[in-house]
Amino acid sequence: MKVLIVDDSEQNRHLLRALLESESYQCETAFNGPEALEQLRHGEFDLVITGVLMPEMDGFQLCYHIKTNERFRAIPVVFYTATYVDSNDARLVLSLGAEDCILKPTQPAEFLDSVRQIMARVRANGSRSIMPLPAADEVKYLREYSTRLVRKLEAKVREAEEANRRLGELNATLDERVQEQTAQLQAANRELEAFSYSLSHDMRAPLRAIQSYASILLGDLGPEISAEGRSSADKIISSAQRLDRLIRDVLALSRLSYQTIRIQPQNVDALLRQILSERPEFQEPQADVRIKGFLPPVFGQETLLTQCLTNLLGNAVKFVNRGSKPHVRIFSERRDDKVRIVVEDRGIGIDTHEQQRLFQLFQQNHPNVEYEGTGVGLAIVRRAVERMQGRVGVESEPGKGSRFWVELKVANALIENQPANSASRGR
Amino acid sequence: MKTNLPILQVEDDDHDVFFLAHAFKKAAITNPVQVVHDGQEAIDYLSGKGRFSDRSKFPLPCLIILDLKMPRRTGMEVLAWLRQESDLPPLPVIVFSSSAHRDDVDRAFVLGANAFVSKPSSVEERIRFAKSVKEFWLYFNEIQEALLHAVR
Structure with missing residues (x-):
């Protein structure tokens, strides 16, 4: 048995076809009235299942055309339409010569049942035909027909409006929810910031007092106290300084995490040269640091x-054999759209095992006083690089040196403050 | 140029009182330093109220060194009172604070501070500060003379 499925929704066509083919019906599909008529002209069909609202020619018109056509009028027509069908719709459908109206949505089994019943009835009684219309009734009929259609369209519009309204409501509450959560996050951030701020003050003030008292002790009474006493005072000062650095570093690390930042093209060359020029520990005669x-x-x-750069350079000049002058080279390697900035030293190096956890917080690999640090520096580097959407890494061999690298996206945009070229200089 | 009017230090932290006294001694500042421990006491001193009513014992200072974060009344409140409510001559005020928060700095100047200094954290820095106070505010600055006349 061959069925023509007429619906403007591809999804509906697909579903009906799958359903009917599972029961060994042969199926063809059309997306509106004219195409359905075209299909009917070129093939033999035992049943037409059609929707109502379709572009160009609706289902009612299609049915009318079938039932008033000599060749097609014996083919049974079944409407498959959404729930807003009332008894007047059903009457109109029957008056057009259709067999029946199956309401959407139905269970697949029910749908197939309905199709089987309809076909059995058609086989027994022949298909229904259009009611012959007395000429006088034609106007009335057309009016009713248009009323039916208008009502269906109105219902469709209402449905669409309702869907729109619900969507709008969802959107509005979504906006509210997002705003609420953003506000909560911002409040938490502000709290954290205030906490960090007071932490830095409340913790560092007594530390500075400790340092000051110890250095006043040394400065004013130095000659009167024993060597042991002086060395103790020195240790008080250096311990307090270390704790002060630690607090400062941890604060810097936490600030890194909640600070909002704007990622922009950076003239890293100029920035690096500035860092080198500001710090004696990166300059001759203390160290041989060069940009290649x-x-x-x-x-x-x-x-x-x-x-990042300050921490990496600081490490590069710090971790050298006692008495040897730090030798550091900085250069870049281009990798697709990324630039790797490499800081290479000839220091004491790091063994493979230690390299793994190097960038974690408080992983100091040199408990030796000589290489004392806070254990936060590389964690700061990693956090900072991650916030700039980059990567950080290290290659190293004990006794030979280390290569720390930071990989960031290359910026091709013009950078301001480029060094002036020779043509514009000295005029 | 030199008179011996007192310097009024408004400071609630005893360590900072000690450190400034130490630095002033190192800088050989001879002006007496009067210390009050909060903003209300500063206002009482300046207006000669309560235990500060004897002006011969508690003369008007030639310089006020004013902390900001203090109990009862803050340094900002003292500044506002001094410049807007009191009938006192325009005494020079150095705001001496542990934080140089942008907002605080701006507000202090708007309220009439003459300088804003972040508290130095090392002994050496504190002595440098004391020496420059001595040179500028106590020596080159003519304000002491002007004040002596205003007070009389």
């Missing part, structure tokens, strides 16, 4: 980038 070539601009944030 030009470092291209990268996407980042100035403060974070400064923290």
Whole structure:
């Protein structure tokens, strides 16, 4: 048995076809009235199942055309339509010569049952035909027909409006919810910031007092106290300084996590040269630190980038054999759209096992006083690089040196404050 | 140029009182330092109320060194009172604070501070500060003379 499925929704066509084919009906589909008529003209069909609202020619018109056509009028027509069908719809459908109206949605089994019953009835009694219309009734009929259609369209519009309204409501509450959560997050951030701020003050003030008293003790009474006493005072001062650095570093690390940052092209070459020029520990005669070539601009944030570079350089000049002068080279490697900034030293190096946890908080690999640090520096580097959407890593061999690298996205945009070229200089 | 009017230090932290006294001694500042421990006491001193009513014992200072974070009345409140409510001559005020928060700095100047200094954290820095106070505010600055006349 061959069925023509007429519906403007591809999904509906697909569903009906799958359903009917599972019961060994042969199926063809059409997306509106004209196409259905075209199909009917070229094939033999035992049943037409059609929707009502379709572009160009609706289901009622299609049925009318079938039932008034000599060749097609014997083919039974079944409407498959949504729930807003009232008894007047059903009457109109029957008057058009359709067999029946199956309401959407139905269970697949029910739908197939209905189709089977309809076909059995058609086989027994022949298909229904259009009611011959007395000429006088035609106007009345057309009016009713248009009323039916208008009502269906109105219902469709109401449905669409209702769906729209619900969508709008959802959108509005979504907006509210997002705003509420953002406000909560911002409040939490402010709280954290205030906490960090008071922590830095309340913890560092007594520390500074400790340092001050100890240095007043040394300065004013130094000659009167024993060597042992002086050394104890020195230890008080250096311990307090260390704790002060630690608090400062932990604060810097926590600030890194909640601070909002804007990622912009950075002139890393100029930034690095500035860092080197500001710090004697990166200059001759204390250290041999050089930049090889030009470092291209990268996407980042100035403060974070400064923290990264300062920490990496600080490590590079710190971890050297006692008495030897730090030898550090900085250069860049281009990797697709990324730039790797490499800080290479000839220091004491790090063994493979230690490299794994190097970037974690409080992982100091040199408990030796000589290489004392806070254990926070590389954690700061990693956090900062991650916030700039980059990567950080290390290659190292004990006794030979280390290569720390930071990989960031290259910025091709023009950077301000480029060094002036020779043509414009000295005029 | 030199008179011996007192310096009024408004400071609630005893350590900071000690440190400034130490630095002033190192800088050989000879002006007496009167210390009050909160903003209300500062206002009482300046207006000569209560235990500060004897002006010969508690003369008007030639310089006020004013902390901001204090109990009862803050340094900002003292500044506002001094410049807007009191009938006192325009005594020079150095705001001496442990934080140089942008907002605080701006507000202090708007309220009439003459300088804003972050409390130095090391002994050496504190002595440098004391020496520059001595040089500028106690020596080159003519305010002491002007004040002596205003007070009389």
